[in-house]
Amino acid sequence: MFFGRLFALFAALASSGTPVFARMLYEAGWSPWQVIGARFAIGFFALAIWLRRDLLLVRRDWRGSMVVMASMTVGMAAYVFSVSRCSMGTAVSLVYLAPAWVTTYQRMRGTPERYDILATAMLLLGVACVVGPGGNGDTWPGIAAAALAGLMNAAFTIAGTRATRSVPPPVIACVGMFAGMLTFGWTLADAPWTLASAPPAVGMGIVSGAGMVALGMLAFKRIGTEARMWFPFDLVVVWIVQTILQRHVPHPVTLVGATLILSAALLLAYGTRKPVASKSRSSS
Numbered sequence: 071m072f073f074g075r076l077f078a079l080f081a082a083l084a085s086s087g088t089p090v091f092a093r094m095l096y097e098a099g100w101s102p103w104q105v106i107g108a109r110f111a112i113g114f115f116a117l118a119i120w121l122r123r124d125l126l127l128v129r130r131d132w133r134g135s136m137v138v139m140a141s142m143t144v145g146m147a148a149y150v151f152s153v154s155r156c157s158m159g160t161a162v163s164l165v166y167l168a169p170a171w172v173t174t175y176q177r178m179r180g181t182p183e184r185y186d187i188l189a190t191a192m193l194l195l196g197v198a199c200v201v202g203p204g205g206n207g208d209t210w211p212g213i214a215a216a217a218l219a220g221l222m223n224a225a226f227t228i229a230g231t232r233a234t235r236s237v238p239p240p241v242i243a244c245v246g247m248f249a250g251m252l253t254f255g256w257t258l259a260d261a262p263w264t265l266a267s268a269p270p271a272v273g274m275g276i277v278s279g280a281g282m283v284a285l286g287m288l289a290f291k292r293i294g295t296e297a298r299m300w301f302p303f304d305l306v307v308v309w310i311v312q313t314i315l316q317r318h319v320p321h322p323v324t325l326v327g328a329t330l331i332l333s334a335a336l337l338l339a340y341g342t343r344k345p346v347a348s349k350s351r352s353s354s
């Protein structure tokens with residue numbers, strides 16, 4: 071389980087590079103949809119070249135693979151749309167409701183985890199402290215799109231956990247990137263490719279695309295849905311980097327938020343040592 075949590079942290083670290091690559095591409099004249107196209111298309115080709123014939127193993131769970139493909143594509147499209155219709159704080163806060171949806175799903179299925187409600191509440195409060203929900207420019211279409219992105223993130227977590235039981239995690243990651251490439255890859259035809267924009271585009275695809283999704287799938291295989299509590303560490307990494315670069319004293323509320331995110335992950339990790347579901351079965 072140690073390696074599963076390590077993979078989840080590495081996935082969060084890979085995700086934290088997304089704002090950096092995106093900002094460089096925006097400054098080079100790229101649109102948000104072209105940035106997403108680079109993330110999926112370049113990420114897919116990187117994984118496909120690495121896996122080659124192993125891609126055929128996706129036949130072991132076609133249904134789960136289709137859910138992963140749909141949730142990744144719809145979730146990313148909804149998130150990109152939401153940030154153009156509402157503030158970044160509101161969008162991120164709603165997207166990171168995904169752990170709450172997963173917790174709700176597990177409790178409805180009768181498979182709860184120890185301390186899951188408390189850990190989820192701590193995580194959501196921590197995210198709110200770090201990003202600060204609310205702001206100018208919030209619209210109902212943007213809020214609805216961000217909420218949809220959060221639901222798709224939860225579906226991705228649940229489907230990815232199930233699919234990796236029978237299909238190698240990198241294969242599932244490649245399949246998900248393939249769906250995104252079919253949806254957004256066409257935008258790259260009009261992208262302003264230059265010597266300055268090529269490196270961040272490749273970085274977006276390999277690091278924030280292929281690397282993040284593959285590491286996330288490896289985490290799902292080893293620690294299941296617990297991985298959802300470690301992914302928000304990308305917010306903490308981005309905050310730390312910004313604090314160092316801007317050389318300002320961090321706000322106390324932000325420090326509290328980062329502490330809550332860490333505490334939530336550790337609490338659920340401790341709780342998974344003795345799941346509630348298995349305890350109730352043994353007692354019956």
